[in-house]
Every structure is written in C-alpha cells, then in structure tokens.
Amino acid sequence: MYRYDDTDRALVTQRVEQFRDQTRRYLAGELTEDEFRQLRLRNGLYQQRHAPMLRISVPYGLLESAQLRKLAAVVRKYDKGYGHFTTRQNIQLNWPKLEQVPDLLGELAEVQLHAIQACGNDTRNITADYLAGVADDEHTDPRPYAELLRQFVTLNPEFYWLPRKFKFAFIGATVDRAATRTNDVAIHLVRRENGAIGYRVFVGGGLGRLPLLGREMNPFVPESDLLCYACAVLRTFNRFGRRDNIHKARIKIVLRDWGEERFRAALEQEYARIKASIEGEELRLLPEDIERMRAHFKPPAYRSAAEAGADVAALAQQHAAFAAWLKRNVRRHKMPGYRIVLVSLKAPDHVPGDCSAEQFEVLAEVSAAHSFGELRSTYDQNLVLADVAERDLYDVWRKLDAAKLATPNIGLVTDIVCCPGLDFCGLANASSIGVAHEIYRRFDTLDAQYEIGPIRITISGCMNGCGHHSVGHIGILGVDKHGEEWYQVTLGGSPGNDAAVGERIGRALARGEIAEGVERLIRTYLELRSDEEETFIECYRRVGIAPFKVCLYGSESEAAAA
Numbered sequence: 220m221y222r223y224d225d226t227d228r229a230l231v232t233q234r235v236e237q238f239r240d241q242t243r244r245y246l247a248g249e250l251t252e253d254e255f256r257q258l259r260l261r262n263g264l265y266q267q268r269h270a271p272m273l274r275i276s277v278p279y280g281l282l283e284s285a286q287l288r289k290l291a292a293v294v295r296k297y298d299k300g301y302g303h304f305t306t307r308q309n310i311q312l313n314w315p316k317l318e319q320v321p322d323l324l325g326e327l328a329e330v331q332l333h334a335i336q337a338c339g340n341d342t343r344n345i346t347a348d349y350l351a352g353v354a355d356d357e358h359t360d361p362r363p364y365a366e367l368l369r370q371f372v373t374l375n376p377e378f379y380w381l382p383r384k385f386k387f388a389f390i391g392a393t394v395d396r397a398a399t400r401t402n403d404v405a406i407h408l409v410r411r412e413n414g415a416i417g418y419r420v421f422v423g424g425g426l427g428r429l430p431l432l433g434r435e436m437n438p439f440v441p442e443s444d445l446l447c448y449a450c451a452v453l454r455t456f457n458r459f460g461r462r463d464n465i466h467k468a469r470i471k472i473v474l475r476d477w478g479e480e481r482f483r484a485a486l487e488q489e490y491a492r493i494k495a496s497i498e499g500e501e502l503r504l505l506p507e508d509i510e511r512m513r514a515h516f517k518p519p520a521y522r523s524a525a526e527a528g529a530d531v532a533a534l535a536q537q538h539a540a541f542a543a544w545l546k547r548n549v550r551r552h553k554m555p556g557y558r559i560v561l562v563s564l565k566a567p568d569h570v571p572g573d574c575s576a577e578q579f580e581v582l583a584e585v586s587a588a589h590s591f592g593e594l595r596s597t598y599d600q601n602l603v604l605a606d607v608a609e610r611d612l613y614d615v616w617r618k619l620d621a622a623k624l625a626t627p628n629i630g631l632v633t634d635i636v637c638c639p640g641l642d643f644c645g646l647a648n649a650s651s652i653g654v655a656h657e658i659y660r661r662f663d664t665l666d667a668q669y670e671i672g673p674i675r676i677t678i679s680g681c682m683n684g685c686g687h688h689s690v691g692h693i694g695i696l697g698v699d700k701h702g703e704e705w706y707q708v709t710l711g712g713s714p715g716n717d718a719a720v721g722e723r724i725g726r727a728l729a730r731g732e733i734a735e736g737v738e739r740l741i742r743t744y745l746e747l748r749s750d751e752e753e754t755f756i757e758c759y760r761r762v763g764i765a766p767f768k769v770c771l772y773g774s775e776s777e778a779a780a781a
Contacts (some may be wrong), residue, residue: 220282220593220770221366221515223331230374231328231687234335238262239321246318261341261379264320268645271705273312273320274337275327279365279389280308280596287594288581289330291576297323302579304564304572306636306687306736307386308346308596309337313643335373340381340468342372342453347389348396349597353605355553358418359408361389363512364445367504371446377599378453382460383468385453386425398598398714400424400433401690403470406451409439416442422452422486424476428682428721430689431471436483442509444494446502451490459485463584492599518554519591519606528557534613540627543665544616547627556609560590562602562619563626563634567663570652572600580620589615598714599636599675601629631668632676632741635657636687640680641695641704647680649697649704651731652736654678657734662741671741673715674755690714692756694721695733706733710740710767724768726781736771744771 221733223231245255259265275290294302296320303311315323319775322530327333336342345365352360368387372378378385388399397403405421405720421433440448454471457530474482493499521527535542550559562582574582586604587592589611602624607615619625627632635658638644641653655678662668674735677691688694694709706726706777712721728736741755747766748758759767768778 220281220658221278221512227331228328230324231331231333231335234262234333235321236322238324242317242321257339261336262318262320262324263292263337265338265668266645267313267648268322268641269643270314271317272643273315273322273323273334274305275310275334276312276344276595277332278345279351280349280598281360281362282596283330283593284583284587284592284594286332287586289332291579291583293296293323293326294579295576301573301575303570303639304596304600304602305627306598306638306685307344308349308598309344310596311639312640316409318636319683339382340385341379341548342375342381342385342387345369345387345389346397346402346598348392349603350396350550350559350605351391352518353552353554353559354394354396354444355551356394357392357553358410359391359472360408360513360516361391361408362392363509363744364406364408364418365389366515367508367512368445369651371449371502373452378457381453382462383465385456393716395715395718396597398690398718400718401426401430401687401714402433403432403456404449405772406445411439413699416657417467418445418448420448420452422482423471425469425471425689426684426689427469428466429471429475430460431475432718432720434479436476436486443504445504447493447499448490448503451486451493454484454489455482464653489494496502499712509583511567512673521554521557521595521606522608524554524739526557527554527610529608529610529612529700531558531609531612538613540620541613541616543611543627544620544625545612547631548629549612552605552606558607558609558612560604560607560612560619561597562594562604562624563628563752564624565628565634565659566623566626567633567659569623571635578624580624581618581624585615585618588763592615592622599634601634615650619743619780622740627665628668630673630675632662632671632674633668634675635673636677636691638686640678643661644680644685646683647697648682648699649680649706651678651680651686651697654695654697654706654733655731656735660664661734661738671745672751672754674741676737676740677712689713689720690718692759693737693739698727700727702732708736708740709770710735710755710764717756722764724764724771725778726772729772738766739770740767743767 386402388402407419423431590604637655641647679688680688680697690712709721
C-alpha cells in the first residue's frame, strides 16, 4: 500500500491541528454554526440524529494490520466499541464527542488514516476493485493510478468547492467489482494488443434521487493523460454544474440536460486545451511517475505453490461448516497455492457493515499472520483477506468463526447491503437495520439460502441511496408517509458489468409488510425460474416485472392499481 513520506505526515498533522483550533473556536462561540459546518464537513464530520458521525477515508479500501489495531483502540476510547464499513469502502464512527474528535484524528494520523474530504462538496474517497492485484481476470492493477489521482485532487484548491460531492472509481479487470458506473466518473483501465495502457472513461453516474449510470465519454485516454482528463472533467463540472439547487447539483444533471453530444464536445474541448498548455505538460504522467507509484503496490513475497498449497478438499470433507465457508466465502487467486477470503460482516442479528473493537483486533491478528498484514473493504460492506495460503485456510476460518466473521453467506440472500437508516442518520426517513434483520430471519438457514442462490438485496433509509437500493436485484427505499415508515421496492437493478437501475414495482409497503413482501418476491422467483441454475436477476430479465407485481400485491387488479 502507499506509504506516507515526510510531506504527507506533516500535512496530515497540520490538518489535525488546524481542525483542533477550529473546533475550539466553535465550542467557544467564536465560529457560527454555518462557518463551522464547512470546516467540519471537509474533516469528515457530519451532525447525525444522536451524535456527530466521523467518516474515516480508506483509499480504495486498503487497510493494514497496524491501522486495524488503532481502529480497535479508537472505537473503544471515542465511540461505543464498534465502527461501520460503508458502501464507499470507508469507516464511520457514529458516537464520537465533538470536543474529542481532534484527538481522535490525531491518533488516526499516527497510522496513516485521516478524514480529509470524506464529506463536503469536493472529491470524495476514491474507490477501486477490492480484488485489485490478486484477481485472475485482472490485466492491470488500478491502485497505483487511483493513488496518483487521489494525490492530485486531495486539498487541490481548484476542486475544493465543487457544486456538489464528486466520486471516482477504478477497475483494471474484466469484472466490475467496484460498481464503477454508479460514480460521477468510472475509470476502466484497458490494455491494447500492443501493450499500451489507457483508460475507458464513463461520466455522469450517481444514485440518490435520480439514479443514473455513467455514459462512455472516451474509449481510450492514453496512460499519461490521467490527470489531464480528470482535470478536464472536474473543470467542466465546476464551471457548468448547478449551484442553485442541491438536488440538481451533480455532473449527471449537466450531462442529462445537455445530452451526450454537447457534453462530450465540451469535455473534449477542455481536455484538448489542457493538453496543449504548459499545465498539460506539468500534469502529464511520465513512465517514472507511474513506476514510482507501482513500487508501492508490488506483490508480496509469495511462497511457492508446494509450500503454500494444501489439500483443502480433504479438510472440507471432515468439517461441514468449513466446507460451507469454502464454498461461499473463498475465491480463486491468481497465484497457485493461494486463495482470496471474503470476510462476512453479515452474521445473524448483526448490523450489516458493523465491526466491533474485538473483531478489529481479530482481523489485525489474522491479516498479520495469514495475509501479509493487509485487509480490504468492499463496496457491499464486507472485507477481504486477499492473500491467504491454502495451508492456512482452516486456521483462518477457525479464528474468523470464533469472532462471528465467517458466516458463509457472501452473495446470498442474507448478505444484505444496508445504510444506517433512521437508527442513526439525520437524513433518513425510515429504518433500514430492522428491515434487514427481519428479512434475514426469514431465510436464515443455509439450505434456504443455497436454494435461492445469488441475489443482491439493498436497503436505503432515504433518497440519498447510501444503501445502493437503486442497483439491487431487490432494492428497498424507506419513505415517510405522514410520520409513518413505508418502503418502495425496485427490481432488476445491478451494479457490475450488467449495470442497471432497478424498476419501481408499484405502491410502497408499510413497515409491517416489507419483509413478507420480499419473501413473496423470492418465492415467486423460485416458482418461475427455468431451472436451478437460473439466478434471480436472470429470471427477472427473462419474465419481466409483471408476475412479481401480481405476487406482491395479491391479484392482477391490485397489481394494476399499484
């Protein structure tokens, strides 16, 4: 992972001290609420329903064991003993005290963690494929490029007061594991037959009130022009993005209102202008720049296949629970003798994405002992041990299982993506966590989950869509109706290569109806699927929304009325 140099450390330390003084002045009444608001947002601090919420940036989801130990310590000292992993690969603390936040940030800075630009109308945490560097379908590791862009945009004064928040996501593989097209800019690394590396760039994605998927703007931006093209996109947004309406202040609105042809022309014109200028020469990435950054992401010292490998199948035959975990939570690795382990944060009655101090400590120990000291977060609120030797798999499972981190449900019906909702968030209209628990309990046996197969259920407590409900196979959106919690359902969304925005099925369901409604939809799928291999999303795309609508509302007449 990227290691701070002296300049990085000095900058982050200075930032903490600046915020310490700003917080002191606010608490002393020397700064107004409006004055302090912009300062705290750019230091990762929201005011939520019950307490401040601190969002910690985790660039492209990469953590090391020392950081995990520090997180265990700070959630004990400054919070209620747990942190929450988000759909942007970040970590949120829901209960810090405002006067203690500068001390908390100071402790995080000791291990290269910060909250700079985690909130506010600026460039947010850059996300990437959580299997970068280890997936067998990868042609180029995207993390060096994500880090080069992160360093360019972080604290860049030109892009510090954008019309609205702005998000980048990277992949360098054939499979999109970063939901890239739901971001303002999706950067797909591509490699031509002659070996030339470039970027296929999509612009204009975003969820929230108007969920849209990014559209291709340029099929091949040369490798050297990453910063030039990113600068052109950001300047186009900064110049033409709306500042009069917070709900229409995203780049996707500019693209929608202008149309692709006009937007692409403006973007390419700005890109050409930058390239032809002295600034373009300064922004152009040289081969030595890229190699310098790649050095931070070199493969670890893998053992030979003979040393790392093991007869995993034989062990699985002896332990049914271990076999179930291998089936659902372990993936192929590009290196013989190694596997990728997905760590589930979706145990029964567990808040999706939550991680306790004790679990942070277990993860620190396991990652240090068995995965070269590294852990990753995913956009669907789980974790990854990317480099586990096959000979260590049983020990890893045993340690994770003891900490309730080995639930064998990755990609299944209980692997629910869920925002904090009304339990914590000041913006939410309805609960999310309770609904997730009710759905989970209806399908809590492994037999039931295996029968249903791969499915993505996502829940958001408000239109901001932090739970990615718009791209769930079954998406659930909490809404307020005269002070009561109701839930709209969408079907057919997807975040990956087959990215799609879900279609709203009909009228909202009451709080007491939503879990049963989801169960009806799934039972209908089981009746309609062509064979046991057809997944929920495949079945939905084959038969359409009509039969699901009838099943949800009870009859064709009620479905039509809905």
